[in-house]
Structures are given as C-alpha cells and as structure tokens.
Amino acid sequence: MKIPLLRSATLAGLIAAFAAAGTAGAVIGLPSDGSQVNNDPAAGIDPNQNAGVSDIVGGSLAAGGPRVPWATFEQASGSSQQIFVRAFKNGQWVTQGVSLNIDRNVEAEGPSIDFAGSGRTVPWDAWYEPSAPLGGEKQIFASRFIAAANTWQPEGQDRESGIPSLNINTDKEAENPSVAGGAAVAGADPVPWVAWEEEDGNVNGSGNHDQIFVSKGVKQAAPKQPCTGFKPSSAASVSAFCWQQVGLDRLAKDGGSSATGDPTLNIDPSRNGVEPDIAFTGANDTVAWTLWYEKDPSNIGLRNNEQVFAARIVANPAADGGFSWRAVGNGTAGQNNILDTSGNGFGPCAASTTAEDACSLNKVATNDAEDPRVAAGTLTPGAATVPWVVFAEDVGGHKAIMLSRLVGGDHFELFNGGKPISPTGQDASQPDITFFGNTPYVSWTADVHGKRRGFVSHLAYGRFVSDTPGGIRLLPRGKRAEPIDFRVPLSSNCTADPFTADGSSCAPAQVNAPFFTFTQSGTPQKLFAQAAIGGPNCVLFAKCRLVVKIRHAIAHIIARLRQGHPVGILVKRVVGHHLKRVGKVPLGAHHKGRLNLRWNLRVNGRKLPRGRFQVTLRALDRHKHVLGLSKPVKVRVRR
Secondary structure, three states, X not given: OOOOOOOOHXXXXXXXXXXXXXXXXXXXXXXXXXXXXXXEHHHOEOOOOOEEEEEEEEEOOOOOOOOEEEEEEEEXXXXXXXXXXXXXXXXXXXXXXXXXXXXXXXXXXXXXXEEEOHHHOEEEEEEEEEOHHHOOOEEXXXXXXXXXXXXXXXXXXXXXXXXXXXXXXXXXXXXXXXXXXXXXXXXXXXXXXXXXXXXEOOHHHOOOEEEEEEEEEEEOOXXXXXXOOOOOOOOEEOOXXXXXXXXXXXXXXXXXXXXXXXXXXXXXXXXEEEEEEEEXXXXXXXXXXXXXXXXXXXXXXXXXXXXXXXXXXXXXXOOEOOEEEEEOOOOOOOOOEEOXXXXXXXXXXXXXXXXXXXXXXXXXXXXXXXXXXXXXXXXXXXXXXXXXXXXXXXXXOEEEEEEEEEEOOOEEEEOHHHOOOOOOOOEEEEEEEEEEOOEEEEEEEEEXXXXXXXXXXXXXXXXXXXXXXXXXXXXXXXXXXXXXXXXXXXXXXXOOOHHHOOOOOOOOOOOOOEEEEEEEOOOOOEEEXXXXXXXXXXXXXXXXXXXXXXXXXXXXXXXXXXXXXXXXXXXXXXXXXXXXXXXXXXXXXXXXXXXXXXXXXXXXXXXXXXXXXXXXXXXXXXXXXXXXXXXXXXXXXXX
C-alpha cells in the first residue's frame, strides 16, 4: 500500500460496487484495470499458464516506509511449477527476483511470505518441493530477498549436495509451510519462524503421520560456517542462516513417545496434524503462536474427529531452541499444558478425551473443525495484541466460519457471541484473517448454488459487514469470481507488529486498506488482487477520530488527515434504533494535517431539522470514490 490511495489517474476507475452507507461493498482492483497478477513473460510468468495457490503480505524494503502488497504464488511453467514473488509498486505489479525453486524442473507448492530482518525490511518466502538429492521426498525450503541484487537467497544447513532443507528428517515428506517474522526478545530484529507438517512417528504401530514442527532462523556471525550445536543438523549453512528446531523432543523417528526424539507439536501424534499457521503476539509481540488441526483415527484412545489446536512458546533452556510449547484451548484457564512426554507419553492434553477437548478451540469438541488461520491484533489501540483465530466448523450440517481470540492469557473464547461470522446456511470453509489497524478482516470461500464464491468481511460497530456482497467480483465488469478451492489470503498495510505500534501508527501508503489475492478457476487459472476500502480507516484518519462541535447553527468538523485527499461527510438521521440516510456533503480537497472544517448543517441545500444525527467523515479520490471512513459520531441539532 503506497500512494494516496487512488489519487493518481493511473488508479482511477477501480470501484466495483459501493453500498449506500459506504461501509460495505467497496472494493478496488490492484492494478486499476483489474488485470491478472501473474503476467510477466520476460520473467517466466506466462499469463496463459495456470496460477495456483498464493499468499500476500504488506511490507516495505525501507524501515518505517509505506507498506505495499507483496504476493507469492504458484505458476505453471510447462511440466513444472515455479514459485514467484511480485510486489505492487506505483500502480502495477513488479516481479521480485526470479523463480524461487531450488530445482526448476519440479512442482513447487504452498508458498508463504512475511517480512523479518532489521526494521522488518527483509521478505522471506517458504514453500515445498521434491528434492532428488534428498531421495525425492518433498522438502521445506525458505529464502530471503536480497533487494540490492534483486535475488532470492536460499537459507539453511547443507543437508546434502548443497540442498538447505528445513525438514527434521529429510527422508520424510513435508508440506504446507507458514512463515512469520518475529523476535522472542523485545527490540531484537525479527527472524523467520517456519511451521510445517512432516511425516514422522509410528505410535502403536500405526505408521507415519503428519506432525507439526517449527524451526526458527538464526543469523550467523559469518556466512557458510558450521551450525554447531543446532538441530536437526549441525552442517554448515549454505549462506547466512541456520535453522534451529523449537520445542521439547516427544516422538521417536518411526516410533512412539521419546524424550530424545523429534519436537512434534501434535496433541495426538498417532494421527495427522495438518495446515499449520504461525504468528507473534503479546506485549512487544514476543510470543510465537502456532495453530493447526488434527484429523483421522486416533491410536491412543483420543478423538477421531477434526479438532483445532493452538500452542504458544514458553522459555525453557532445556528445550530445543530454548522454548517449549504450551497448548491453550477453550478449557485451559488456569492450566499449564506443556507439550512434553508426561502422563501417557504425550503430555497433559493427551491424557484423556476430556483433556484433549479442553485443549481444542472447537465450539463443540466432537464436531469437525479445520483450516485454522491466526493473526495478531487488538480492538483497543495501545493494548497488547492477542492471537485471533478463524476456522471452519460443522454447524447444523454445514461448515461455518468461527472466530476466537485469547482471553486472560490462558484460554480462548469465541467472538461474535459464539455465532458464526459467515451467513446462516452458507457452507463456508478455508478462512483467513488479518488486521487493518484495530479492525479485523476475515475471508472465506463457500459453495453458493453450486458455484464457488469468495467473501471478505470486517468488524464494524459490533458486527461483521460484508465487503463483497454476493461474493468477490472480477473487475472492472463485475462478474462474480469463481476461486479455486483454496483460501483467499488477506493482509494489509497496517498489520499489528512492533513497527506499527501494533496497528496504531502506520505510514500512509498507495493502498491504505486490507488487500487480498484469489485465483480464478478456468483455463488458464488467473491470479487477481483487490483491496477492500469501505471500512474504518485509521491510517488516513489518525486513530479514526472525528469531533463535531455545533455552535450557533454551525458545525466544526475536526479530524487529522494523514494523506492529502478530498473529504466529505455522510449524514444519517437517528430514528429510534435505526439510521436513515440523509445525504452527503462535500468539504473540498485538503492537504495532510489537522482539519477544522465549517459546515452549515445543510444537506443537499436543506437545513437539518431538530433531532439526532450520525456524521461520518470520508476520504475520497478525485473521482469521488470513497477510500476510507472515520468512526461515526452522533450529534444533536437543536433548531
């Protein structure tokens, strides 16, 4: 996000549809003509071949600079599949480096992107692909972007023939990495932490199952030195970083419980833990959280349905990487459930189905729940962030999107009164979540009348409001999109981290809003990006604050505009518990800084009658398209 949100002519004409209130349905295309993201033949990105799974994050290569969208995605290239990264700069997508593949002749999958490094200025990308030198199994890889050379540098120990796999065991298949930049020590430079699933164990002879593992990157004093004392490998780094596995050893390779084995996070290592996500929250954002779900039959007498779990790091010098993992669920208030080998061999949460249920985030422990995603955030500016988790759970015969967040530091509670945030009766799945300042945004996909649709919604005035009524549309014509069967990844230019004061101090950018990518099904599959701009915007309006003072039939409208734009107000009459639209009042173009505007209490040339009214300040582009809103205020007219 980086220019006055649609101030320049190159970004005109982007609006798909606006609700009358200006709080829902406001979406723009990135770029302005709504063209596909995966289009750079010179870099090997052929728009006539399929795009696949994508991820997106807001970031800047300059410390404290305005953040722009960075998208990573799968791109078909003949019989192979490559991982690419493009950033949205000056109104267009620009390819960053070349293909990230370790082997350009294989199918690379599942990219994930975030920023780490000094000032959070270094992009990191993690993905998986098979590696012939390592026996042909799928391996987890991660690379950092070197901006000066416009290249991606693979990082990690040389596990064989110069291949820097993150796998705990390179002879086991690994998939679905998630990368997050974070620091467990306040003020330290963030480093990449990667969570993934990898086959391991053989509990009670049940065979290998996907286990959740986490490793953190550790920068060495000099490049290509041995990673002495590191696990899973002490071999030399291929560049500047070593990977250190994190957690207590709990599971023997090809075996059962073992305090000298591998540091799985699974509550039940006898079944599959899949699709992890990772984030940093808490005071100074120093607490790593990993989310995942477990599925398939248990071989130690625990649940067989799908359950969502969360675990946070706890300082522990005896654990790999200096941290053990503590499971936290709906029923863990006052508990300290360390993932270790106590009890029946796999820790307190695995002691019984009752204990397992307490450690899960499911609304109903025996219902299937899956696809968790986590974001750091707070609804209160200045308060410490907590993990906010979205997932899909079976409700009344279909899947619904649930939202939960950490309460009291030791347990999760469902948000929205425990009700789904997806519409009643909609079969919804594959959610994602981000924060734009102190406002959560959630995406999901759903089957609607036999068609796949994508949705984005945000919290406004105590309820979730749709930014994409009826589903995401292709711009500029407005035909409803049919995304591939994968989540719609979300991020923003104002996510919660130490460099934005947890979302309360973000540099204005080109796109001051949450943004998302999606891949349109069909032949070929095409990748698109959009931004949702109809909600509260505390980047454009400092703290979203608005003051309206009425004296002698003149209203003084006071706010702080952080980027030059035309502004205006939307006026609604308060009628009982309802709002009735009155109209809009333009207030002219203004430079950034303090606003103190006079309004004669007229709307469309007519004086407001006596009564109560709600006033919302809006930032506009030069075509009068709404870019963002202040918080509304209520005033009383006493004529």
